[in-house]
Amino acid sequence: MFTIYIYVLDTLADWELGYVTSELNSGRFFKKGAPSVSLKTVSDSKESIKTMGGLTIVPDCLIDDIVMSKTSVLILPGADSWNDQKHGVIIEKASELLSLGATVCAICGATAALANFGLLDKRPHTSNGSGFLEMFSPSYKGQSFYIDKPSVADNNLITASPTGALLWAKQIIEHLGVFQANTLDAWYNYFSTGKPEYFFALMQTLPSSNEN
Structure with missing residues (x-):
């Protein structure tokens, strides 16, 4: 079982989470025998936060409640408030x-916050474009690993990057192994192109479509 911890903070960029949270929470395209997934919102306090879109979220748990396990997944969304030192925790x-x-x-x-902590200095990564991490993360030294x-x-x-939410969701889903490969490909192709043939291809990959 995977526990997905979604860090919530004021000015959270709503659109960046939509694809990944909706699929992981609903499980609507999960393969047979997929690991179970539980989503929890987490923050530095139990006080509600207000997203960039004006939605109110009350955190489910605190940072100290995160279970330290290989099956824990931490999702860090973008926000305009990452420069607040309290997010260092x-x-x-x-x-x-x-x-x-x-x-x-x-x-x-959130990538800038990781960069400022040195977590991107020696690992392949991306962000909001060339020069962004240097601008917002003075201690960043991972230029040679930037893609x-x-x-x-x-x-x-x-x-x-903020325009990579769909591909980000695809890579997260792929890493967790909860979709069949052909389901994930059809899902990504449909949402990235809007072409109806990919929707029908997606439906054909689902377990219920192949049981007759």
Whole structure:
């Protein structure tokens, strides 16, 4: 069983989480025998946060409640408030999880927080474009590992730009192994192109479509 911890903070960028949280929570396209998945919102306090889109989220648990296990997954969304020093606690937890072999997924401004902690200095990663990490993370030294793509998966570290949310979701889902490969390909092709043939291909990959 995977426990997905989604860090929530004020000004959270709603659109960056939509693809991955909806699929992992609903399980609607999961393969037969897929590991079970539980989603929890986590923050530095139990006080509600307000997203960039104006939605209110009350955290399910605190940072100290995160179970230190290889089956724990930490998702760090973008936000305009990552420069607040209080978020250093979750980045320390991210470092511990990576060392343990657990999965950490960061997008947009969250990549700058990882970079400032030195977590991107020696691992392939991406962010919001060339020069972004240097601008917002003075201690960043990972230029030689930067890859100019919407999303980059390096084993248990998956990073993305704010325009890479769909590919980021695909790489997270692939890493967790909860979709069949052909389901994931059809899902990604449909949402990235909008072509109806990929929707029907997606439906054909589902277990219920093949049981007659």
